[in-house]
Amino acid sequence: MADVVATKPMWRKIVDFPLVAMLIALAIMLALSFVTGRIGPYVQSAVPAPYDLLVGAFIVIGLGYAAYKLVIRHLGEIKRDDLRSEHALRDLGLGVGGSFLLMSAIVGVAALFDVYNIIGEGGFDGFVYILAGGGLIAGFMEELVFRGILFRWIEEFLGSWAALAITALLFGFAHQMNDNATTFSSIAIAVEAGLLLGAAYMLTRSLWLAIGIHFGWNVTQGFVFDVPVSGHDVEGLVTAKMSGPELLSGGAFGLEASLIALVLATAAGLWLLMKAVRKGEVMQPWWVRRRRARALASDETVGVDVDRDANASGPLDPA
Numbered sequence: 001m002a003d004v005v006a007t008k009p010m011w012r013k014i015v016d017f018p019l020v021a022m023l024i025a026l027a028i029m030l031a032l033s034f035v036t037g038r039i040g041p042y043v044q045s046a047v048p049a050p051y052d053l054l055v056g057a058f059i060v061i062g063l064g065y066a067a068y069k070l071v072i073r074h075l076g077e078i079k080r081d082d083l084r085s086e087h088a089l090r091d092l093g094l095g096v097g098g099s100f101l102l103m104s105a106i107v108g109v110a111a112l113f114d115v116y117n118i119i120g121e122g123g124f125d126g127f128v129y130i131l132a133g134g135g136l137i138a139g140f141m142e143e144l145v146f147r148g149i150l151f152r153w154i155e156e157f158l159g160s161w162a163a164l165a166i167t168a169l170l171f172g173f174a175h176q177m178n179d180n181a182t183t184f185s186s187i188a189i190a191v192e193a194g195l196l197l198g199a200a201y202m203l204t205r206s207l208w209l210a211i212g213i214h215f216g217w218n219v220t221q222g223f224v225f226d227v228p229v230s231g232h233d234v235e236g237l238v239t240a241k242m243s244g245p246e247l248l249s250g251g252a253f254g255l256e257a258s259l260i261a262l263v264l265a266t267a268a269g270l271w272l273l274m275k276a277v278r279k280g281e282v283m284q285p286w287w288v289r290r291r292r293a294r295a296l297a298s299d300e301t302v303g304v305d306v307d308r309d310a311n312a313s314g315p316l317d318p319a
Helices: 003-004 009-015 018-044 049-068 089-114 125-157 160-173 183-204 210-226 260-279 284-301 307-311
Strands: 114-122 239-241
Touching: 003 183, 009 018, 018 049, 049 125, 089 260, 125 160, 125 183, 125 284, 160 183, 183 210, 183 260, 210 284, 239 260, 239 307
Parallel strands: none
Antiparallel strands: 114 239
16 A cells, blocks of 8 residues: 555645645535526526525536536545435435434424424415525535535544534534524534534435435424524424523524524434444544554565454545
């Protein structure tokens, strides 16, 4: 392995370095954002509202999927496809169903504490909005960026634990500019959602479970239970009112900023994380893996059996 690395040209070593590969992938997503921003007005003029939002969402996702498949998955030293078709529908279904049950439990506990109450009927006017923006675009594109790019290459450089902590914080404070956001709401999202989604990615080494959880979480709380989605108030199937202490209700930001969600969603995230650890899906930092690889190569030259040691530090090339 050391000989193979040594024969690489310098430019390839630089491009394959985890942080450089991450920056290239982020630059591609930034360019994609520019392109979709230019396409948006044409979609709005060609498709009547609110269905222009849905058409726009599919265009954004289609371009993001193509960019990932054609370029991003080929970047870096460790090549892998986190949007592979294998088990995609299964993981999406488990994610949507699991997040529906989780958010239903959160709302149920909030109702027991009398901070969530249904006060009337709702409607379908907000369905396309929450499906397109909060469900499809947020679920797919945010997971592609935060787990498919940031987590992937931070993990390859600093290891799984640093990647989980850093991407959770970045994900939480990316919501800091949302309506009604507070420092506590950003910390809550970092802990409960950052952990849950990061652990889902670690467990499956695929984005589909995390995408399903993200999609189901937003659509369930917004459309089914009429709870603000990360500070954004939307119309749901029912009309609900949040009241009582903000630590329990989350205030205007919604239940994501409540102790109820913090406890239940974090528990779910820790459960997935425990399963990932037991499965052996913990990656050591880049320099530790390199040092171990050199040691293994040296031992193999003298005929030492190193299979047990090779598996002890977690996945060198997670699939």
